[in-house]
Amino acid sequence: MASTVSDGDGAADRYRRAQRGLSRLLLRDIGRLWRLFNPAQPAALPDWLEAADEVVSRFGDMSASLAAEFYDAQRAQADVGGGFRSPLADPPPAEQVEASLRWAIHDVWPQGTETEAQQQPLNSRVAVAERQVTGVAQKLVADQGRETVRQAVRRDPQAVAYARAAALGACSFCRLMASRGAVYATEGSAGMDANDLFSGDASVVKFHDNCHCAIIPVFRGQQFELSPHASDWDRLYREYAAPFPGDQLRRFRRAIAEHG
Numbered sequence: 606m607a608s609t610v611s612d613g614d615g616a617a618d619r620y621r622r623a624q625r626g627l628s629r630l631l632l633r634d635i636g637r638l639w640r641l642f643n644p645a646q647p648a649a650l651p652d653w654l655e656a657a658d659e660v661v662s663r664f665g666d667m668s669a670s671l672a673a674e675f676y677d678a679q680r681a682q683a684d685v686g687g688g689f690r691s692p693l694a695d696p697p698p699a700e701q702v703e704a705s706l707r708w709a710i711h712d713v714w715p716q717g718t719e720t721e722a723q724q725q726p727l728n729s730r731v732a733v734a735e736r737q738v739t740g741v742a743q744k745l746v747a748d749q750g751r752e753t754v755r756q757a758v759r760r761d762p763q764a765v766a767y768a769r770a771a772a773l774g775a776c777s778f779c780r781l782m783a784s785r786g787a788v789y790a791t792e793g794s795a796g797m798d799a800n801d802l803f804s805g806d807a808s809v810v811k812f813h814d815n816c817h818c819a820i821i822p823v824f825r826g827q828q829f830e831l832s833p834h835a836s837d838w839d840r841l842y843r844e845y846a847a848p849f850p851g852d853q854l855r856r857f858r859r860a861i862a863e864h865g
């Protein structure tokens with residue numbers, strides 16, 4: 606029986622890389638679609654948005670499937686028994702996808718000239734929009750994988766916690782979140798209306814655009830162990846950032862730059 610699970614073990618690493626590979630394919634398709642985006646033809650926007658939504662939902666399904674496969678394999682490895690299988694997280698509502706994409710391109714056709722971004726030449730505004738569309742699409746897709754694991758942990762009576770796995774080269778925010786380790790449901794009551802039982806939850810499940818962190822499950826009988834790199838981040842946090850409430854992320858970022 607597997608007794609230890611870590612944000613840096615082989616399975617977590619492979620899974621994170623698989624999701625990252627999926628993000629790359631997504632960005633390739635979004636890049637192709639972007640060539641059809643025509644700032645001179647605002648009337649064509651609804652069609653473009655529909656095509657973008659189709660790409661996002663296709664890749665979102667794949668992200669959720671990868672996550673469910675990973676979850677089920679980790680569960681089998683943990684040998685906890687029971688017939689639970691991870692359902693796929695619901696895709697985000699079409700309105701949410703559209704609103705996110707519309708936000709990403711909002712400065713291409715400025716309503717006014719109030720902001721600095723709106724005063725830039727068209728090609729820079731289009732370049733910014735492309736970058737934002739890419740980031741928004743990546744997050745919408747990756748979130749479906751992360752949400753699949755998170756929901757499974759909440760529903761599976763044999764799952765007790767989840768943790769964040771970040772890449773070695775992740776940004777300071779992600780390193781800090783990953784160094785928090787596993788977030789556990791209350792002892793003894795996991796599985797029973799577990800929705801509010803995960804304390805410290807928010808710190809592990811906030812993600813930014815282009816974030817490649819993954820969520821990994823911890824099952825009953827397993828011990829979670831921070832990876833060596835996340836332990837280093839935790840040490841830096843405790844030493845250089847923890848004593849400075851309100852300024853911790855900045856201090857942590859500096860500690861990573863100087864000692865990481």
Ligand SMILES: [Zn+2]
Pocket residue numbers: 775776777778779780813816817
């Ligand atoms: Zn990050």
